[in-house]
Amino acid sequence: MATEGQQHPIKIYVLIWILLFVFSAVSYASDFLDDGVFRASVILLFMILKAAFIVAIFMHMKWERFALIFAILLPPLALLVLLTLMAIEADYAWATRVEYMGEPIAPEPNPPPTHQHKESGH
């Protein structure tokens, strides 16, 4: 059987390499942002971008036949079900601990200063 190799110009690898460096730098820079939805979305966005470029270009998934792509990339989607179920379960377990075991709600490690003195008139 003829096996065709995954041969692509070296330029694209260098380009993705640089891109991954930039993405990592942005990910790291997100550590200096304030906690919140924006920071969480930056972390998740660049995590997914990096993962996608590694799988698509470095692992050559972009150029494989769909029979292989489906076989490899579809099964991990089942993990999203696990993720959802465990998130629901964890939320319930946490609420139970607070409600029935009298455990204190975790204080924020570093409360932002805006909580101390709320602006009046709003």
Added chain:
Amino acid sequence: MTEATVPNQESVFTSTARDWSSDITTFKGVPWGKAMMWIFLVSDTFIFTCFLVSYMTVRMTVTDPWPNPSEVFALAIPHELFGWQFLEAPIPVPLLLIAIMTFILISSSGTMAMAVNMGYQRNKKGVIWLMLATAAFGASFVGMQAFEWYKLIVEEGIRPWGNSMGAAQFGSFFFMVTGFHGLHVSAGVIYLVIVALRVGLGHYDKTNFEIVEITGLYWHFVDLVWVFIFALFYLW
């Protein structure tokens, strides 16, 4: 996916249905070793996801505060080296070592991709040196991880069953997730060196050097897992 990658201009769904339904090779043009490596990587994906999902579950469930990773893993730039003082005082930088480790692993992925390219050009010297460079990056990654573990265990007193900074589960998840990943990197370094040596000894001269691509798949996967650990454990 562009049309150019689909032979005969038939839809990807038609071609996939034909590949899977006929009594012939399903993964056409894919060496069996590569298909097997991909299936192994899928199973490894499930293992690492189970770790990360259980970490999420525990972190959402604890009522003690979770230790702040950017403080736990902060590293200070020294203000003097060998008696030569060049700064007023040490500068603490959050996640400094982790950031360096991240860039090292990405660089190793880059050299690995180059090695695969050299393999299909039948440039054996290029393959060997780029794979050994990848292995060297990987070994330095493991070395930095050992330093990080030492710092956490000896200097900060973090144990799998507790620590002085907050939720007791922090240590167990840190050691389990990074330990399992470090094990993968160590195994990958050994794998890379063995394959590089065998390329040098001429074991693969009659093949298309797809073994380099298979080794590369494993190595890129190790980098891929680190992307998720870095985002979800260290940055979150």
